[in-house]
Structure formats: structure tokens, C-alpha cells
Amino acid sequence: MPPLPPTPPAAPSSLTSKLRPLDLGGEAVGVRFLGQVALFATGNGALVLAEAGEPRRIAAHRGAILSVAGDARRVLTGGDDGRVVATLGDGSSTTLAEQKGRWIDAVASGPDGAFAWSAGKTAHFHPVKGEPKTLDLPSTVAGLAFAPKGTRLAIAHYNGVTLWFPNAVATPEFLEWKGSHRGVLWHPEGKFLVTTMQEPALHGWRLPEGAHMRMSGYPSRVRSMQFTAGGRYLATSGSTEVILWPFMSREGPMGKQPTMVGQRDMRVSAVACHPKEEIVACGYEDGMVLLIRINDGAEILLRAPAASPITALAWRGDGGAVAMGTEDGKAGLVIL
């Protein structure tokens, strides 16, 4: 794994010469690494696998891929063809679930190979062993996320988040906050839960007591958020810089100012945090990608501005590579 320069250089360093461009043939909906292989999920249903040599294209879905999740072993995709598909690093894929005529709006990868998905107002949980279970929600499910420990599924919908314990008899817990909640994310230690909202704001709850955290001030809707390694910061898109909310204290970000890095006259469209260090990869609406070290704001250019927004961004598990994809179907892989 290459270290970043020890001190910020006078001119921004550039690694653009290491960028390997790829053509996806459809909008980049998401990207994840399985080992050394980057798997790009696209708007035309294909998964594009890139490592060394020619990229491989797998027709995983018959329509658009709408949601992407996964673990170290496989990538899960949900499509507008009503299928939940698991794809391995060797390119083999299996249909895990299917609901004909519906869109799979959200997928999530759980502990020990369990997974969840949603279509309309119903969330589905598939344990490793035993029968799948379902939970009906009061409105359409927009986001799903498994807690880092135990089998607990956060389900984002209108007016809040439902916490479902599919293996327990306990009634689901409801965390209420008015508005449309879309994405949902757990703090790596399970102490906080954060949603992206239809409004340009985040909402959060401190667990287990459910105290509210309101994080607003964005000029546009937040589409991308991730905790840094260890969970000290929550990196978010939506503004003309990466907004990093501090989560090192028990109170979370309440009453504190966020840290801001990577300011430009262009909005951040995607963020991805280094798996071990406090470094964030930041994609902008003009297609530029920077690596930014949080403690001093040092920047390295990975991809020069082009035309289309970065819509997918991910680090390899060892921090040795970054993959990025754009709305107009371009992609890139940088081995650091």
C-alpha cells in the first residue's frame, strides 16, 4: 500500500498517469472490490469486472441495476427486472431471489452471508439457514442496512427508520423523524444510525436512546456517505467540499462544526473512505477525483475533470486501489 506524501506538496500531486480508463456502456450505479477485482454495476444491467487485462462484462440483469451491496465474498445487485443477483469475483452469478414485475429498490448484505432486499413496501430477510422472512412497512422502503453486530436491519422509509430483528420475536423498533428518508448507514460500532433525506440534510439517531441528530446546511441532496476507518468521521457528498461530521465523542456531531476538505467550485457527488487510514476519495460532479488526507487536507489528483459526475467510487479492501465510475458510463481504475 503506497503511503501518501509525508508533507503536502506545493503543487497538487497527480496520479492521473496511473488511471486506467474503462468503458462501462451504461451509467455507473455502484462499484465494489472483491479481492483484486473491481466490479462495476451499470444502468444497463451489466456488471463489468476489471483487474488486469481486458474487462469482462456479465449480463447480470435484464434492465437497470438499481442497488448494490456486498461483502468480501460477493456483490449483491437488485434490478428493475425484479431479481436479486449475487456475483463472485470469478464472474459467476446466481439469482438469489425474484419478484416478477417489481423493482428491487434496495439490497443489503448481512452477517455470515445473510442478505436483505426490498420491493415496494415489503422488506425481505434471507438468513443463511431457514426460511426467508418479510416485514411490511407503512411506505416504500428506500434504504436497507444491517447493523455491524447481530442480526438487526435498519429500514429507511417515510417518516423514519424501522429497526427490525428478523431472528427475534421482538416488535420492530421505530425511530421517527418526519420526511422522506432514503439512504441509511450504521456507525461501525453501532452507536449511531444516519439517514440521507429527500431534503438536503442528514438525520441521525444516537443509539440505543434514540436522541436526534440533525445535520443540515447542504446545497443539494446527499447521495453518498461513508464512515472513515474507525468511525471518527462521517464523510458526505452534496456540497462543494467533503463535509466530515465528527463522531469521536458519545454525543456525535451535535453542537460541533464539521471538518471540510477538498473545496472546489464544483459539488462533491461521491465519497469513499480508505479502509484503514483517515483518507477520503472524493468524486465531483465534473468527473474529477481527488484523494484527500483529512488531518491536513493534502490532495492527490486521481482523475482530471471531464464531463459527467462521478456516481460510483470505492477503495480496494487493502487500500491499494481506487475504482470510479461516471453517470455517462466511463470508469477508471487506479492501482496506487
Added chain:
Amino acid sequence: MPDVQTDKIPVTVLTGYLGAGKTTLLNRILSEPHGKKFAVVVNEFGEIGIDNDLVVGADEEVFEMNNGCICCTVRGDLIRIIDGLLKRKGEFDGIIVETTGLADPAPVAQTFFVDETVGAKTTLDAVVTVADAKWLKDRLKDAPEAKNQIAFADVILLNKTDLVTESELKDVELRIRAINPFARIHHTQRSNIAIDRVLGQGAFDLERITAIDPDFLEGGHKHFHDEEMKSVSFSSDKPLDPDRFFPWIQELVQREGINILRSKGILAFKDDPDRFVFQGVHMILDGDHQRPWGADEARLSRIVFIGRQLDTAALEKGFRACIA
């Protein structure tokens, strides 16, 4: 290679009370050989007779935005569906949103002004309402939804004209005009109409607001004055003062936005060579300088409101006070 689409995708909203002929119109649009492909958002599956993999079921989930605008309701399901459809852009030429017979068109229309992505990638083309020539009169009496749909429409298909006499048809048209004197009305049977009269209307396109000419049929608005829902229109050949007009209109829609369904205006401001055009849906206003007034064009400012319980005298007084 994917199409690089630079133009916004037009969206047509199809409304109409139960049984008016909405689905028949939709099936016509989808089956006629016009060479265009549409993504369709429907509420009841199975009614569409056309095989189309771009038909999406919706749940009409309306929610309030937390933006201080009390009547700012949007269709959250539509935002997500359009986000999803945009992943397949290049595969279709337009989107048609069919609402249920009981739906209020406002949240659908407001969705296109409130959500940034939806607004950036798509454009609301027109609200098309299919009305049953035989039964509309009754529905206007007993169904507030039917009245909303007429008041909100840019295009109205007065359908099933074969089931009414000529004088009954005239009568129902006058009732429509009493509520909405601006929509384009087409008489149809079995929703039979050339699709270029339904699609590509540009009704919300500020560039295409050319004139506001209320079609007050001879005495029609007097005979069938609808006490609850009506339209009012004022004009002035004297230029307006923008420093008076903008505070007035913004305060007005904040206060009365619940009652004002649609508003539209072409304005001449003092010392301003350009026409200023605006339109609104409840509390949401959208306006811009359009083009210079022509040399031989009368600089007439005209403004129109369609809504419930409109206080004509107060509106007129407010408008007149904006004259420079």
C-alpha cells in the same frame, strides 16, 4: 454506446376521473406507430394492453417537504422511479405518469420543481386531463378531485362526445371554461386524438409561454360561474415595478398558495426591454426573463390565477398596486 442525451426528458401527466378514458388514451399513445418509446408510470397494473418493459407500478406516495412550505407535497415514489428510469436514459423518448382517478395533480407537478435531479434531467411537459362528456357535470358537483383535475389541466380531452347531444356538449364545455379558461380542449370519442396534441405541449416551458388568452366563451363564465373554483385574470398596459411585484406575488403565494392551483403571467417591467414570464403551482413559483418585447408588440402585462375561493377584488387591487 449509450446515447449522450443533452435534452431533458419530457414528462406528461395523465389525469382524469374514473372511467373517463385515461387508459384508452394511454394505450393509444403506446400503440400508435409514431416511432417513439415511452416509459410509463401506472397505478394499476394489467390495464395496459401493450407489452412494454418500461411500465412501472407506482404507489402514489405523497409526503410533505420539510421546507417551510405548508402545501408543498410531492410524490416520493415518483422521485425514486424517475431516478431509476434515468439509469436507462437513451432507451425512451418520454415519460408518461398516469395518476389514479382520485388523485390531485398538484403533488405530481410539484415533484418536478422540488427535486433537483428530477428537475435537472426531466421537464414537466403538460397535465393532460381526460373528462367524460356525459358525466363530468355531475362529477364537478360531487367530486372535488374531478374539479382539481380540470382546474389543473393544460390539455383537456372532452371524451365520449358521442354519448351527448350537441347542446349537452356545449353546456359541459362552458362549465369547464368557468373553471379553466386556458386549457386546450379537444373533443374526442374513445380518446381518439393525434398524439402531437397531447404530447410535446411545453405547457410548463417558460420559453413557450407566448400569450395568455383566456377563452371566455360567449357569456359562458357568467352562466356557469363556479363559486368554489374559478380563474381570474388581470392585465395592464402600464409597466409594472419589479420591486413591488415580486414581494407581492411571493407573499401572495405564501399566504394563499393552498387555494391557488395554478398561476401564470407575462409581465412588462419598467426600464426592462425583456418580457418576464412566470408560472406557479400552489406556492412554487418559477420565472425568468424570456425575450425582448417586439418593436410592434403591445407591452401588455397579464396575470392569471386558477384556484378556490379567490378574492378577485383583493387580487386585482394587489396587481394594480404593482404598476410603476
